[in-house]
Amino acid sequence: MQHLTPASVKVLETASRLFYEQGIRAVGVEAIAEEAGVTKKTLYDRFGSKEGLIVAYLRARDGLWRSTLVKHVNGHDGPPEQKLLATFGALREWMRERNPRGCAFVNASVELPEDHPGREVAREQKAWLLAYLEDLAAEARAEDPEALAGQLLILHEGACIADSMQSVDRAVDRAEQMAAVLIERSLTE
Incomplete structure (x- = not known):
C-alpha cells in the first residue's frame, strides 16, 4: 500500500476498529467517514470502495x-x-x-x-x-x-x-x- 495521508490513516484506523468490533457488513462507509471526520469522497478517493477499504x-x-x-x-x-x-x-x-x-x-x-x-x-x-x-x-x-x-x-x-x-x-x-x-x-x- 502506498504512503497514507493523515486522513487516510484516520479512515483506516476507524474502519479497522468498527469492522472488528461490529462486523464488516454491519458498518457502512457513511458511519466510517463520519466517525473519521472525513467526507465519503475522501474515503472513496483513497480506498476506491468499501471493498478496497476492507482489503486494506x-x-x-x-x-x-x-x-x-x-x-x-x-x-x-x-x-x-x-x-x-x-x-x-x-x-x-x-x-x-x-x-x-x-x-x-x-x-x-x-x-x-x-x-x-x-x-x-x-x-x-x-x-x-x-x-x-x-x-x-x-x-x-x-x-x-x-x-x-x-x-x-x-x-x-x-x-x-x-x-x-x-x-x-x-x-x-x-x-x-x-x-x-x-x-x-x-x-x-
Whole structure:
C-alpha cells in the first residue's frame, strides 16, 4: 500500500476498529467517514470502495499480527522447539490486547462472499502462518515439519475461537500444553 495521508490513516484506523468490533457488513462507509471526520469522497478517493477499504483493513491487521508474532518468537533464545511454543505466547498476548472477538480473518471469511478479495487476504494470512510454523518446525528438526505445522495451526485457531467464545477456560494455555506434547513427540519419533 502506498504512503497514507493523515486522513487516510484516520479512515483506516476507524474502519479497522468498527469492522472488528461490529462486523464488516454491519458498518457502512457513511458511519466510517463520519466517525473519521472525513467526507465519503475522501474515503472513496483513497480506498476506491468499501471493498478496497476492507482489503486494506485486513492487510493492515495481517501485517500487525505478523510483526507481533515474529517479534515475540525472535525474542526467545532457547532451543528451536521453544520458538514453536513461543507462538502461543504471542497468541495469548494478541488475544488479550487485540482479539477479544476472535480472529478477524475468520470473522471476515464468514461475512464476505466467496469471491470477495478480502477472503483471499484471509487465506493468504493463514497460508503464511502455516508456512511460518512449518519453517519453525523444520528448524526444530521435527520428524515431519509439515504435519506438525498443521497440528499447531489447528491448535492456534481452536484456541482463538474457544477463547473468544469463552467456551474453554485458559484456551491458549491449554493449546500450548497440547502443542508441547505434539512437539516433543515429533522430535523423538
